[in-house]
Amino acid sequence: MLNQIKEPISNHLNDFEPFFRKNMGSDIKLLDLITNYIVRRKGKQLRPMLVFLSAGACGQINQSTYVAAGMIELLHTATLVHDDVVDEAYERRGFFSINALWRSKVAVLVGDFILSRGLLVAIENDQVEMLRVISSAVKEMSEGELLQIERSRKMNIDEETYYDIIGKKTASLIASCCANGAISANATKDMVDSMYQFGKYLGMAFQIRDDLFDYQPSGLIGKPTGNDIKEHKLTLPLIYALSQSNTHERRRIIRLINGGKKANIAEIVDFAKDKGGIDYASKKMFEFRDNAKQILEIFPDSEYKKSLLILADYMVSREK
Numbered sequence: 001m002l003n004q005i006k007e008p009i010s011n012h013l014n015d016f017e018p019f020f021r022k023n024m025g026s027d028i029k030l031l032d033l034i035t036n037y038i039v040r041r042k043g044k045q046l047r048p049m050l051v052f053l054s055a056g057a058c059g060q061i062n063q064s065t066y067v068a069a070g071m072i073e074l075l076h077t078a079t080l081v082h083d084d085v086v087d088e089a090y091e092r093r094g095f096f097s098i099n100a101l102w103r104s105k106v107a108v109l110v111g112d113f114i115l116s117r118g119l120l121v122a123i124e125n126d127q128v129e130m131l132r133v134i135s136s137a138v139k140e141m142s143e144g145e146l147l148q149i150e151r152s153r154k155m156n157i158d159e160e161t162y163y164d165i166i167g168k169k170t171a172s173l174i175a176s177c178c179a180n181g182a183i184s185a186n187a188t189k190d191m192v193d194s195m196y197q198f199g200k201y202l203g204m205a206f207q208i209r210d211d212l213f214d215y216q217p218s219g220l221i222g223k224p225t226g227n228d229i230k231e232h233k234l235t236l237p238l239i240y241a242l243s244q245s246n247t248h249e250r251r252r253i254i255r256l257i258n259g260g261k262k263a264n265i266a267e268i269v270d271f272a273k274d275k276g277g278i279d280y281a282s283k284k285m286f287e288f289r290d291n292a293k294q295i296l297e298i299f300p301d302s303e304y305k306k307s308l309l310i311l312a313d314y315m316v317s318r319e320k
Contacts, residue, residue, distance in 0.1 A: 001314050008303040009052040041095050047177045054181025054195050056304030064184035067125045074118030081111035130180045137176040144168025157234040171203025201292035206315045208285040211235035215269050226265035241277035289316045
C-alpha cells in the first residue's frame with residue numbers, strides 16, 4: 001500500500017534524501033557521525049510524504065515544498081532524539097537510540113543541533129509562515145506530553161482530555177505537514193486551513209491505531225505488549241472501559257495499573273476488551289479517518305488526492 005501511496009511523488013522523495021542529508025551535515029566529526037547514523041535509519045518518510053502529497057493536491061510541488069518537508073523532518077527528528085532521552089529508551093525502530101550509543105548529554109546536544117537546523121532551513125529560505133505553523137506544532141507537542149504526565153499521575157484522564165492530549169502530541173505535527181505542503185504550493189487560506197484540518201483528523205486516527213497496538217498480540221509469544229499500561233498511560237480503550245465500570249471495579253483496575261507488574265497486563269487487556277474498550281476505540285478511529293477523507297472532497301481530483309485517500313485508509317490498517 002505504501003508504494004502505491006508514494007507513486008505520484010516517488011521522484012520527489014528520492015530527490016529529497018540528499019536535500020535532507022545536506023541539511024543534517026556538520027564539520028564536527030562526532031556530530032557528522034551521529035547525524036549520518038540517524039539518516040541511515042530513517043522510517044517510512046510519512047511526514048515528507050504528507051508534505052509532498054498535500055502540495056500536489058493544492059497546486060505544484062516546487063523548491064518550497066522541499067524546504068517544508070526538510071524543516072518538518074528535522075524538527076520531528078530532534079523531538080524523537082529528545083523523547084528517547086526523556087523516556088530512557090535505548091531502541092528506536094529496532095536500532096540503538098542515540099542516548100544508548102553516545103549517552104544522554106550527547107543526545108540532548110544533537111537534538112538541539114537538529115532543532116536549530118530545522119529553524120535555520122526556514123529562515124534561510126524566507127519561509128516565516130511555515131516556521132510559524134511548525135513552531136506552533138512543537139509547542140503543542142510539548143504541552144501534550146506534559147498534560148499526559150500530569151493527568152496520568154492522578155489517573156484522571158477522561159475521553160475529552162485524551163483527545164486533547166493526542167491532538168497536541170501527535171495530530172498537531174501531522175496537521176502542520178499538510179498545512180505547510182499547501183502553503184508551499186501557494187494555496188489559498190481556505191485550502192491551507194482545510195489541509196490542516198485533514199491532517200488533524202488523520203493524526204487522531206493514527207494515534208488511536210498506535211494505542212490499539214498495546215492491546216493486540218505481537219512478537220513470538222503472541223501476547224499484547226502493554227507498554228502504555230506499564231508506563232501508567234491511560235489510552236482510549238482503557239478510558240472507555242473504566243467509564244463503563246462501577247466504583248469498585250474501577251479502583252481494582254487502577255490498582256493493577258499502578259502496580260505495573262507484567263502479570264497484570266493480560267488481566268487489564270481482558271478487562272478493556274470485555275467492557276467494549278477495544279471496539280469503541282476502533283469505532284472512534286474510523287470516525288476520525290472518515291472525517292479526514294470527507295474534507296478532501298473539496299479538492300479537485302488528482303493522483304495526489306487519490307494517494308491521500310489511500311493514506312487515510314493505511315493509517316488505520318497498518319500493522320506497525
